[in-house]
Amino acid sequence: MVKNKKILILFLGLILFIVLLIFFLYFKNNNSINKNVDKNNENYNNKESENLGKINQVSPYSYKENIIRAAIEQKTAESCSRLLFGEDKFDCVFRVAIANRSEELCVELKGSTREKECYDYIQLEKVKLEKNLQSCLNLDLNKETQMACLINYFSDKFDINICNNSFNNDEDYKLLCESIINHNIAIKEKDIKMCDKIELENYKVDCLIILNNQPKDSDGDGIKDSLELMYDTNPYDKDTDKDGLTDFDETMIYSTNPKNPDTDGDGYNDRDEVKNGYNPKGEGKLK
Structure with missing residues (x-):
């Protein structure tokens, strides 16, 4: 009986030893893995920080x-x-x-x-x-966000009737619509006078800035106003001397005097000479 007890105690002791050994090996291995992970993370972060440091050295932006x-x-x-x-x-x-x-x-x-x-x-x-008007109006967001959607929608529209048909009950939206579309029309037609029709100040100012900075051709004859001043022709009249040839034709094609209807003084109108194949600047046929 005593012998059996000793064997049992030894057996239990052996089991306890094995369990403790397993726990020891497990924690040792796990600790080693964690160290490797930490080291890898540290290396990764150091490398990323190093890369960001290099970027920061050459980049105008902040970290x-x-x-x-x-x-x-x-x-x-x-x-x-x-x-x-x-x-x-x-x-x-x-x-x-x-x-x-x-x-x-x-x-x-x-x-x-x-x-x-x-x-x-x-x-x-x-x-x-x-790009759908109703989708903008159906947005379940605040009015400011809806307006941002509408601004995007109106950005390429030129039909002012959209405003009257869609916003009879909302003056803010109607005002926004009219201002953007009038702005679009003014820019497209290069009509600086239309800028005055724009009620919202920011769109009016933008319209004036854009059109004032563009080389204008007020009479649409193909010569910018600044060049017409140089030629001393009328920037608001396509045919300054009323001879039937536009200022563009006279200055850019035939090199005639845009302020004299009979450049060579032979009694024939410049346009008539050109039309009949004669040289408007002198004798002979038009080359």
Whole structure:
């Protein structure tokens, strides 16, 4: 009986030893793995920091901006969470999300003030791509966001009737519509006087800036007003000397005097000479 007890104790001791040995080997191996992982992460982060350092040396942007730009290009917000903190991290994730129109990335903003803004922006961008007026009006967002959608919709429109037909009950939207479309028409027709019809100041100013900076051809004869001043011709009259040849024809084609209807003084109108094949600047046929 005593002998059996000793054997049992030895057996239990052996089992306990084996269990302790297994635990020892497990924790030793796990610790080694963690060290390798930590070392790899450290090497990776050091390498990434080194790369960012190199970028920062040649880039005009800040450390944060470089991370954001790289994340946008890679279409992932992983580096935002790993390398930035607090509001900088949320700002990074937000910009990556909207740049890639990714609602999945908006999820990473949960709990921040940017979460709703992220979803709203992506919804707006999707609707803007549709280029549909009713879709803009159906946006379940604030009025400012709806206006952003409408601005995009009106950007290539020239029919002022759209405003009267669509916004009889909303003066703000109607005013926005009329201002943008009048702006578009003025720029297209290069009519600086139309800028005065634009009620919203920012569109009126933009219209004036664009048209004042463009080389104008007020009479549409093909010669810019600045050149007409040089030729001493009338920038508001296609045919300054009323001989039937436009100022462009006289200065650019036949080299006749745009201020004299009979350049060579032979008693025949410049246009008549050209029409009949004669040289309006002297004797002989037109070459």
